[in-house]
Amino acid sequence: MIKNILIAFLLLINTSLFADDINLWKNSTLNKILNKGELRVALEPGYMPFEMKDKKGRIIGYDVDIAKAMAKAMGVKLKIEETAFDGIIAGLLTNKYDIIISGMTITQQRNLKINFSDPYIVVGQTILLNKKYENDIKKSKDLDNEKYTITAVLGQTGEIAARKFFKKAEVITFETESEAVSEVLNGRATAFVNDQPYNTVFMDGKGKGSLVHMDKPLTFEPLAFAFKKGDPDFENWLNNFLRQIKEDKVVNLHERLYNKWFVETKWLKKVQ
Known part of the structure:
Protein backbone atom coordinates (compact mmCIF):
# COMPACT_ATOMS: atom_id res chain seq x y z
CA MET A 1 0.00 0.00 0.00
CA ILE A 2 2.73 2.43 1.02
CA LYS A 3 4.70 1.47 -2.09
CA ASN A 4 1.70 2.22 -4.31
CA ILE A 5 1.14 5.59 -2.62
CA LEU A 6 4.83 6.45 -3.11
CA ILE A 7 4.68 5.52 -6.81
CA ALA A 8 1.53 7.58 -7.27
CA PHE A 9 3.16 10.52 -5.49
CA LEU A 10 6.25 10.34 -7.70
CA LEU A 11 4.09 10.12 -10.82
CA LEU A 12 2.15 13.18 -9.64
CA ILE A 13 5.40 15.13 -9.13
CA ASN A 14 6.76 14.11 -12.54
CA THR A 15 3.47 15.03 -14.23
CA SER A 16 3.49 18.40 -12.49
CA LEU A 17 7.11 19.07 -13.49
CA PHE A 18 6.35 18.04 -17.08
CA ALA A 19 3.37 20.41 -17.14
CA ASP A 20 5.59 23.23 -15.81
CA ASP A 21 8.13 22.55 -18.58
CA ILE A 22 5.37 22.67 -21.21
CA ASN A 23 4.08 25.98 -19.84
CA LEU A 24 7.59 27.45 -19.78
CA TRP A 25 8.11 26.50 -23.42
CA LYS A 26 4.66 27.73 -24.44
CA ASN A 27 5.42 31.15 -22.93
CA SER A 28 9.00 31.28 -24.16
CA THR A 29 9.93 34.12 -26.51
CA LEU A 30 11.72 31.56 -28.66
CA ASN A 31 8.55 29.49 -29.11
CA LYS A 32 6.56 32.61 -30.00
CA ILE A 33 9.18 33.67 -32.56
CA LEU A 34 9.07 30.25 -34.23
CA ASN A 35 5.28 30.27 -34.30
CA LYS A 36 5.15 33.79 -35.81
CA GLY A 37 7.98 33.05 -38.22
CA GLU A 38 9.47 36.44 -37.38
CA LEU A 39 12.23 37.78 -35.10
CA ARG A 40 11.62 41.38 -33.99
CA VAL A 41 14.90 43.11 -33.08
CA ALA A 42 15.03 46.55 -31.46
CA LEU A 43 17.93 48.91 -32.10
CA GLU A 44 18.67 52.60 -32.42
CA PRO A 45 20.60 53.44 -35.61
CA GLY A 46 23.28 56.02 -34.91
CA TYR A 47 25.92 54.02 -33.05
CA MET A 48 28.72 53.32 -35.53
CA PRO A 49 29.69 50.67 -36.42
CA PHE A 50 27.04 48.68 -34.56
CA GLU A 51 23.95 50.21 -36.20
CA MET A 52 23.53 53.24 -38.46
CA LYS A 53 21.78 54.38 -41.63
CA ASP A 54 23.51 54.47 -44.98
CA LYS A 55 23.02 57.19 -47.59
CA LYS A 56 19.89 55.44 -48.86
CA GLY A 57 18.34 55.30 -45.39
CA ARG A 58 18.91 51.58 -44.88
CA ILE A 59 19.95 50.37 -41.43
CA ILE A 60 23.31 48.60 -41.55
CA GLY A 61 26.04 47.60 -39.11
CA TYR A 62 27.61 44.91 -36.99
CA ASP A 63 24.50 44.33 -34.87
CA VAL A 64 22.32 44.18 -37.98
CA ASP A 65 24.49 41.43 -39.45
CA ILE A 66 24.38 39.55 -36.14
CA ALA A 67 20.58 39.85 -36.14
CA LYS A 68 20.41 38.54 -39.72
CA ALA A 69 22.54 35.53 -38.76
CA MET A 70 20.33 34.91 -35.73
CA ALA A 71 17.11 34.99 -37.77
CA LYS A 72 18.64 32.69 -40.37
CA ALA A 73 19.66 30.21 -37.65
CA MET A 74 16.06 30.24 -36.36
CA GLY A 75 14.65 29.87 -39.87
CA VAL A 76 12.49 32.99 -39.54
CA LYS A 77 12.22 36.46 -41.09
CA LEU A 78 13.97 39.42 -39.49
CA LYS A 79 12.08 42.59 -38.59
CA ILE A 80 14.16 45.57 -37.40
CA GLU A 81 12.31 47.84 -34.97
CA GLU A 82 13.93 51.28 -34.96
CA THR A 83 13.68 52.52 -31.37
CA ALA A 84 14.99 55.45 -29.31
CA PHE A 85 17.54 54.11 -26.84
CA ASP A 86 16.10 55.85 -23.77
CA GLY A 87 12.84 53.91 -24.19
CA ILE A 88 14.20 50.66 -25.58
CA ILE A 89 13.91 48.62 -22.35
CA ALA A 90 10.33 49.78 -21.77
CA GLY A 91 9.46 48.60 -25.28
CA LEU A 92 10.90 45.16 -24.58
CA LEU A 93 8.91 44.85 -21.35
CA THR A 94 5.68 45.73 -23.18
CA ASN A 95 6.31 43.14 -25.92
CA LYS A 96 6.92 45.58 -28.79
CA TYR A 97 9.81 43.35 -29.87
CA ASP A 98 11.49 40.10 -28.92
CA ILE A 99 15.06 41.15 -28.22
CA ILE A 100 17.37 44.16 -28.02
CA ILE A 101 20.54 44.01 -30.12
CA SER A 102 21.73 47.60 -29.93
CA GLY A 103 25.21 47.79 -28.46
CA MET A 104 23.73 47.54 -24.96
CA THR A 105 26.15 47.24 -22.06
CA ILE A 106 25.42 44.83 -19.24
CA THR A 107 24.86 46.88 -16.08
CA GLN A 108 23.52 45.81 -12.69
CA GLN A 109 20.81 48.47 -12.88
CA ARG A 110 19.53 47.22 -16.24
CA ASN A 111 19.83 43.63 -15.07
CA LEU A 112 17.22 44.32 -12.38
CA LYS A 113 14.63 44.77 -15.16
CA ILE A 114 15.86 42.52 -17.96
CA ASN A 115 18.16 39.57 -18.59
CA PHE A 116 21.29 39.45 -20.72
CA SER A 117 22.94 36.78 -22.80
CA ASP A 118 26.66 36.11 -22.54
CA PRO A 119 28.65 39.06 -23.97
CA TYR A 120 29.13 39.12 -27.73
CA ILE A 121 31.80 41.83 -27.62
CA VAL A 122 33.60 43.88 -24.94
CA VAL A 123 34.21 47.63 -25.23
CA GLY A 124 35.06 50.57 -22.96
CA PHE A 220 35.12 47.72 -18.89
CA GLU A 221 31.84 47.09 -20.74
CA PRO A 222 30.55 43.79 -22.07
CA LEU A 223 27.80 44.18 -24.67
CA ALA A 224 25.05 41.57 -24.81
CA PHE A 225 21.62 40.69 -26.17
CA ALA A 226 18.79 41.80 -23.86
CA PHE A 227 15.55 39.86 -23.38
CA LYS A 228 12.72 39.52 -20.86
CA LYS A 229 13.20 37.73 -17.55
CA GLY A 230 11.92 34.23 -16.84
CA ASP A 231 12.87 32.69 -20.19
CA PRO A 232 15.51 29.94 -19.78
CA ASP A 233 14.80 28.42 -23.22
CA PHE A 234 15.53 31.67 -25.05
CA GLU A 235 18.62 32.31 -22.93
CA ASN A 236 19.93 28.82 -23.66
CA TRP A 237 19.41 29.27 -27.41
CA LEU A 238 21.09 32.69 -27.48
CA ASN A 239 24.17 31.54 -25.57
CA ASN A 240 24.54 28.48 -27.79
CA PHE A 241 24.17 30.71 -30.86
CA LEU A 242 27.00 32.92 -29.57
CA ARG A 243 29.18 29.93 -28.80
CA GLN A 244 28.62 28.57 -32.30
CA ILE A 245 29.46 31.76 -34.19
CA LYS A 246 32.57 32.32 -32.07
CA GLU A 247 33.96 28.78 -32.06
CA ASP A 248 33.00 27.44 -35.50
CA LYS A 249 36.24 27.96 -37.42
CA VAL A 250 34.73 26.73 -40.70
CA VAL A 251 31.98 29.36 -40.88
CA ASN A 252 34.12 31.85 -38.92
CA LEU A 253 31.20 34.30 -38.69
CA HIS A 254 32.27 36.19 -35.58
CA GLU A 255 35.75 36.95 -36.92
CA ARG A 256 34.47 37.86 -40.39
CA LEU A 257 31.94 40.34 -39.02
CA TYR A 258 34.47 41.83 -36.61
CA ASN A 259 36.93 42.41 -39.44
CA LYS A 260 34.19 43.81 -41.70
CA TRP A 261 33.01 46.45 -39.21
CA PHE A 262 35.94 47.12 -36.84
CA VAL A 263 39.08 46.48 -38.88
CA GLU A 264 38.13 47.42 -42.45
CA THR A 265 36.62 50.84 -43.20
CA LYS A 266 35.06 50.31 -46.65
CA TRP A 267 31.58 50.73 -45.16
CA LEU A 268 32.35 54.35 -44.19
CA LYS A 269 31.77 55.38 -47.82
CA LYS A 270 28.16 54.19 -47.48
CA VAL A 271 27.39 56.50 -44.57
CA GLN A 272 29.50 59.59 -45.24
Whole structure:
Protein backbone atom coordinates (compact mmCIF):
# COMPACT_ATOMS: atom_id res chain seq x y z
CA MET A 1 0.00 0.00 0.00
CA ILE A 2 2.73 2.43 1.02
CA LYS A 3 4.70 1.47 -2.09
CA ASN A 4 1.70 2.22 -4.31
CA ILE A 5 1.14 5.59 -2.62
CA LEU A 6 4.83 6.45 -3.11
CA ILE A 7 4.68 5.52 -6.81
CA ALA A 8 1.53 7.58 -7.27
CA PHE A 9 3.16 10.52 -5.49
CA LEU A 10 6.25 10.34 -7.70
CA LEU A 11 4.09 10.12 -10.82
CA LEU A 12 2.15 13.18 -9.64
CA ILE A 13 5.40 15.13 -9.13
CA ASN A 14 6.76 14.11 -12.54
CA THR A 15 3.47 15.03 -14.23
CA SER A 16 3.49 18.40 -12.49
CA LEU A 17 7.11 19.07 -13.49
CA PHE A 18 6.35 18.04 -17.08
CA ALA A 19 3.37 20.41 -17.14
CA ASP A 20 5.59 23.23 -15.81
CA ASP A 21 8.13 22.55 -18.58
CA ILE A 22 5.37 22.67 -21.21
CA ASN A 23 4.08 25.98 -19.84
CA LEU A 24 7.59 27.45 -19.78
CA TRP A 25 8.11 26.50 -23.42
CA LYS A 26 4.66 27.73 -24.44
CA ASN A 27 5.42 31.15 -22.93
CA SER A 28 9.00 31.28 -24.16
CA THR A 29 9.93 34.12 -26.51
CA LEU A 30 11.72 31.56 -28.66
CA ASN A 31 8.55 29.49 -29.11
CA LYS A 32 6.56 32.61 -30.00
CA ILE A 33 9.18 33.67 -32.56
CA LEU A 34 9.07 30.25 -34.23
CA ASN A 35 5.28 30.27 -34.30
CA LYS A 36 5.15 33.79 -35.81
CA GLY A 37 7.98 33.05 -38.22
CA GLU A 38 9.47 36.44 -37.38
CA LEU A 39 12.23 37.78 -35.10
CA ARG A 40 11.62 41.38 -33.99
CA VAL A 41 14.90 43.11 -33.08
CA ALA A 42 15.03 46.55 -31.46
CA LEU A 43 17.93 48.91 -32.10
CA GLU A 44 18.67 52.60 -32.42
CA PRO A 45 20.60 53.44 -35.61
CA GLY A 46 23.28 56.02 -34.91
CA TYR A 47 25.92 54.02 -33.05
CA MET A 48 28.72 53.32 -35.53
CA PRO A 49 29.69 50.67 -36.42
CA PHE A 50 27.04 48.68 -34.56
CA GLU A 51 23.95 50.21 -36.20
CA MET A 52 23.53 53.24 -38.46
CA LYS A 53 21.78 54.38 -41.63
CA ASP A 54 23.51 54.47 -44.98
CA LYS A 55 23.02 57.19 -47.59
CA LYS A 56 19.89 55.44 -48.86
CA GLY A 57 18.34 55.30 -45.39
CA ARG A 58 18.91 51.58 -44.88
CA ILE A 59 19.95 50.37 -41.43
CA ILE A 60 23.31 48.60 -41.55
CA GLY A 61 26.04 47.60 -39.11
CA TYR A 62 27.61 44.91 -36.99
CA ASP A 63 24.50 44.33 -34.87
CA VAL A 64 22.32 44.18 -37.98
CA ASP A 65 24.49 41.43 -39.45
CA ILE A 66 24.38 39.55 -36.14
CA ALA A 67 20.58 39.85 -36.14
CA LYS A 68 20.41 38.54 -39.72
CA ALA A 69 22.54 35.53 -38.76
CA MET A 70 20.33 34.91 -35.73
CA ALA A 71 17.11 34.99 -37.77
CA LYS A 72 18.64 32.69 -40.37
CA ALA A 73 19.66 30.21 -37.65
CA MET A 74 16.06 30.24 -36.36
CA GLY A 75 14.65 29.87 -39.87
CA VAL A 76 12.49 32.99 -39.54
CA LYS A 77 12.22 36.46 -41.09
CA LEU A 78 13.97 39.42 -39.49
CA LYS A 79 12.08 42.59 -38.59
CA ILE A 80 14.16 45.57 -37.40
CA GLU A 81 12.31 47.84 -34.97
CA GLU A 82 13.93 51.28 -34.96
CA THR A 83 13.68 52.52 -31.37
CA ALA A 84 14.99 55.45 -29.31
CA PHE A 85 17.54 54.11 -26.84
CA ASP A 86 16.10 55.85 -23.77
CA GLY A 87 12.84 53.91 -24.19
CA ILE A 88 14.20 50.66 -25.58
CA ILE A 89 13.91 48.62 -22.35
CA ALA A 90 10.33 49.78 -21.77
CA GLY A 91 9.46 48.60 -25.28
CA LEU A 92 10.90 45.16 -24.58
CA LEU A 93 8.91 44.85 -21.35
CA THR A 94 5.68 45.73 -23.18
CA ASN A 95 6.31 43.14 -25.92
CA LYS A 96 6.92 45.58 -28.79
CA TYR A 97 9.81 43.35 -29.87
CA ASP A 98 11.49 40.10 -28.92
CA ILE A 99 15.06 41.15 -28.22
CA ILE A 100 17.37 44.16 -28.02
CA ILE A 101 20.54 44.01 -30.12
CA SER A 102 21.73 47.60 -29.93
CA GLY A 103 25.21 47.79 -28.46
CA MET A 104 23.73 47.54 -24.96
CA THR A 105 26.15 47.24 -22.06
CA ILE A 106 25.42 44.83 -19.24
CA THR A 107 24.86 46.88 -16.08
CA GLN A 108 23.52 45.81 -12.69
CA GLN A 109 20.81 48.47 -12.88
CA ARG A 110 19.53 47.22 -16.24
CA ASN A 111 19.83 43.63 -15.07
CA LEU A 112 17.22 44.32 -12.38
CA LYS A 113 14.63 44.77 -15.16
CA ILE A 114 15.86 42.52 -17.96
CA ASN A 115 18.16 39.57 -18.59
CA PHE A 116 21.29 39.45 -20.72
CA SER A 117 22.94 36.78 -22.80
CA ASP A 118 26.66 36.11 -22.54
CA PRO A 119 28.65 39.06 -23.97
CA TYR A 120 29.13 39.12 -27.73
CA ILE A 121 31.80 41.83 -27.62
CA VAL A 122 33.60 43.88 -24.94
CA VAL A 123 34.21 47.63 -25.23
CA GLY A 124 35.06 50.57 -22.96
CA GLN A 125 34.33 54.28 -22.80
CA THR A 126 36.95 56.57 -24.33
CA ILE A 127 37.18 60.31 -24.99
CA LEU A 128 37.15 62.38 -28.17
CA LEU A 129 38.74 65.72 -27.37
CA ASN A 130 38.59 68.93 -29.38
CA LYS A 131 42.11 69.40 -30.73
CA LYS A 132 42.46 72.92 -29.34
CA TYR A 133 42.59 71.44 -25.83
CA GLU A 134 45.31 68.86 -26.50
CA ASN A 135 48.03 70.90 -24.73
CA ASP A 136 45.87 71.48 -21.65
CA ILE A 137 44.35 68.02 -21.29
CA LYS A 138 46.93 65.24 -21.33
CA LYS A 139 45.09 62.70 -19.13
CA SER A 140 41.42 61.98 -18.66
CA LYS A 141 41.43 63.32 -15.09
CA ASP A 142 42.42 66.74 -16.46
CA LEU A 143 38.87 67.00 -17.83
CA ASP A 144 37.43 67.10 -14.33
CA ASN A 145 37.25 70.86 -14.24
CA GLU A 146 34.28 73.24 -14.10
CA LYS A 147 35.54 75.17 -17.13
CA TYR A 148 35.03 72.16 -19.42
CA THR A 149 31.86 70.85 -21.08
CA ILE A 150 31.47 67.14 -21.86
CA THR A 151 28.84 65.59 -24.11
CA ALA A 152 27.36 62.08 -24.05
CA VAL A 153 24.31 60.20 -25.28
CA LEU A 154 21.28 60.25 -22.99
CA GLY A 155 20.80 57.00 -21.08
CA GLN A 156 23.93 55.31 -22.42
CA THR A 157 26.95 54.24 -20.40
CA GLY A 158 28.92 57.19 -21.78
CA GLU A 159 26.70 59.50 -19.74
CA ILE A 160 27.13 57.32 -16.64
CA ALA A 161 30.93 57.34 -17.04
CA ALA A 162 31.05 61.09 -17.71
CA ARG A 163 29.05 61.90 -14.57
CA LYS A 164 31.09 59.45 -12.50
CA PHE A 165 34.59 60.56 -13.54
CA PHE A 166 34.01 64.25 -14.26
CA LYS A 167 31.87 65.58 -11.42
CA LYS A 168 33.18 69.15 -11.69
CA ALA A 169 32.67 69.48 -15.46
CA GLU A 170 29.33 70.27 -17.09
CA VAL A 171 27.83 67.15 -18.70
CA ILE A 172 25.32 67.71 -21.50
CA THR A 173 23.36 64.83 -23.06
CA PHE A 174 21.93 64.35 -26.55
CA GLU A 175 19.63 61.82 -28.20
CA THR A 176 22.25 60.53 -30.67
CA GLU A 177 26.01 60.08 -31.01
CA SER A 178 26.15 62.35 -34.06
CA GLU A 179 24.53 65.26 -32.19
CA ALA A 180 26.79 64.82 -29.16
CA VAL A 181 30.06 64.56 -31.08
CA SER A 182 29.10 67.45 -33.37
CA GLU A 183 29.15 69.77 -30.34
CA VAL A 184 32.81 68.89 -29.85
CA LEU A 185 33.64 69.15 -33.56
CA ASN A 186 32.05 72.61 -33.70
CA GLY A 187 33.90 73.79 -30.59
CA ARG A 188 30.80 74.19 -28.42
CA ALA A 189 31.99 71.41 -26.09
CA THR A 190 35.36 70.17 -24.90
CA ALA A 191 35.01 66.42 -25.16
CA PHE A 192 32.70 63.54 -26.01
CA VAL A 193 32.53 60.30 -23.98
CA ASN A 194 31.38 57.19 -25.84
CA ASP A 195 32.20 53.57 -26.65
CA GLN A 196 35.69 52.90 -28.00
CA PRO A 197 34.64 51.27 -31.34
CA TYR A 198 32.48 54.27 -32.27
CA ASN A 199 35.21 56.73 -31.34
CA THR A 200 37.87 54.79 -33.26
CA VAL A 201 35.75 54.73 -36.41
CA PHE A 202 34.81 58.40 -36.07
CA MET A 203 38.48 59.35 -35.83
CA ASP A 204 39.13 57.53 -39.10
CA GLY A 205 36.57 59.79 -40.77
CA LYS A 206 35.14 63.12 -39.66
CA GLY A 207 37.31 63.40 -36.56
CA LYS A 208 40.64 63.27 -38.37
CA GLY A 209 42.60 66.50 -37.86
CA SER A 210 39.91 68.05 -35.64
CA LEU A 211 39.78 65.75 -32.63
CA VAL A 212 42.16 63.80 -30.42
CA HIS A 213 41.24 60.27 -29.38
CA MET A 214 42.16 59.60 -25.75
CA ASP A 215 41.88 55.87 -26.30
CA LYS A 216 42.68 54.48 -22.85
CA PRO A 217 39.28 53.05 -21.75
CA LEU A 218 37.67 54.53 -18.65
CA THR A 219 35.52 51.44 -18.18
CA PHE A 220 35.12 47.72 -18.89
CA GLU A 221 31.84 47.09 -20.74
CA PRO A 222 30.55 43.79 -22.07
CA LEU A 223 27.80 44.18 -24.67
CA ALA A 224 25.05 41.57 -24.81
CA PHE A 225 21.62 40.69 -26.17
CA ALA A 226 18.79 41.80 -23.86
CA PHE A 227 15.55 39.86 -23.38
CA LYS A 228 12.72 39.52 -20.86
CA LYS A 229 13.20 37.73 -17.55
CA GLY A 230 11.92 34.23 -16.84
CA ASP A 231 12.87 32.69 -20.19
CA PRO A 232 15.51 29.94 -19.78
CA ASP A 233 14.80 28.42 -23.22
CA PHE A 234 15.53 31.67 -25.05
CA GLU A 235 18.62 32.31 -22.93
CA ASN A 236 19.93 28.82 -23.66
CA TRP A 237 19.41 29.27 -27.41
CA LEU A 238 21.09 32.69 -27.48
CA ASN A 239 24.17 31.54 -25.57
CA ASN A 240 24.54 28.48 -27.79
CA PHE A 241 24.17 30.71 -30.86
CA LEU A 242 27.00 32.92 -29.57
CA ARG A 243 29.18 29.93 -28.80
CA GLN A 244 28.62 28.57 -32.30
CA ILE A 245 29.46 31.76 -34.19
CA LYS A 246 32.57 32.32 -32.07
CA GLU A 247 33.96 28.78 -32.06
CA ASP A 248 33.00 27.44 -35.50
CA LYS A 249 36.24 27.96 -37.42
CA VAL A 250 34.73 26.73 -40.70
CA VAL A 251 31.98 29.36 -40.88
CA ASN A 252 34.12 31.85 -38.92
CA LEU A 253 31.20 34.30 -38.69
CA HIS A 254 32.27 36.19 -35.58
CA GLU A 255 35.75 36.95 -36.92
CA ARG A 256 34.47 37.86 -40.39
CA LEU A 257 31.94 40.34 -39.02
CA TYR A 258 34.47 41.83 -36.61
CA ASN A 259 36.93 42.41 -39.44
CA LYS A 260 34.19 43.81 -41.70
CA TRP A 261 33.01 46.45 -39.21
CA PHE A 262 35.94 47.12 -36.84
CA VAL A 263 39.08 46.48 -38.88
CA GLU A 264 38.13 47.42 -42.45
CA THR A 265 36.62 50.84 -43.20
CA LYS A 266 35.06 50.31 -46.65
CA TRP A 267 31.58 50.73 -45.16
CA LEU A 268 32.35 54.35 -44.19
CA LYS A 269 31.77 55.38 -47.82
CA LYS A 270 28.16 54.19 -47.48
CA VAL A 271 27.39 56.50 -44.57
CA GLN A 272 29.50 59.59 -45.24
